[in-house]
Amino acid sequence: MALYYCKKCGRIAHEVFSEKRQICDCCKSIMFTVPQKYLDDELDFMIKNDLSEDLLREELVKTSLEYDQYLFDHRDEILSKQSAELDAKRAIGRAILEEQNRTVNCSYCGSSNVRKIGLFNRAVSTELWGLASKKIGKQFHCNNCGADF
Ligand SMILES: [Zn+2]
Ligand SMILES: [Zn+2]
Structure with a gap:
């Protein structure tokens, strides 16, 4: 010391x-x-x-x-x-x-094989598809059935 x-x-x-x-x-x-x-x-x-x-x-x-x-x-x-x-x-x-550890299940098929749609992805899809993008307001993507929710 x-x-x-x-x-x-x-x-x-x-x-x-x-x-x-x-x-x-x-x-x-x-x-x-x-x-x-x-x-x-x-x-x-x-x-x-x-x-x-x-x-x-x-x-x-x-x-x-x-x-x-x-x-x-x-x-x-x-x-x-x-x-x-x-x-x-x-x-x-x-x-x-806490947010990352939160487990989310697909609201369509119930699968836990779900990934978060990042801000970056959302920004990109807004850029590409404009306000018509289906991803706007969607936070998660289901890798099982492909739904965004
Ligand atoms: Zn100093
Ligand atoms: Zn699903």
Whole structure:
């Protein structure tokens, strides 16, 4: 375990998956190892008791060329927005999975050998056949009897 800091936004984070390059989860910059003098002698992954993260930021982040005042001031905001977006993405992912796992049976012959008609296919058929397309509003195609429903 080691501690890393971002020169751009001041994010301080623990090593992730012991990869050589640590990427800041806030601004996607490459992070740097926190120098030993800031670290607790016994616990390498902790800031020394008498030093604070703020001091580290004052000394290492604000003095660096990469320092970005906007990112620094909005770091927490950006991070919480990102985690909200991540949650939203996960929720969408779950909904898609549920949709995919939903078993559908052909409403004509009852076969479960059914495939979903993708948006792409629907777009193509709209293009080819215009509004007269039988596939419009149809979501599934039965591979057994060939019906769309
Ligand atoms: Zn950063
Ligand atoms: Zn069928």
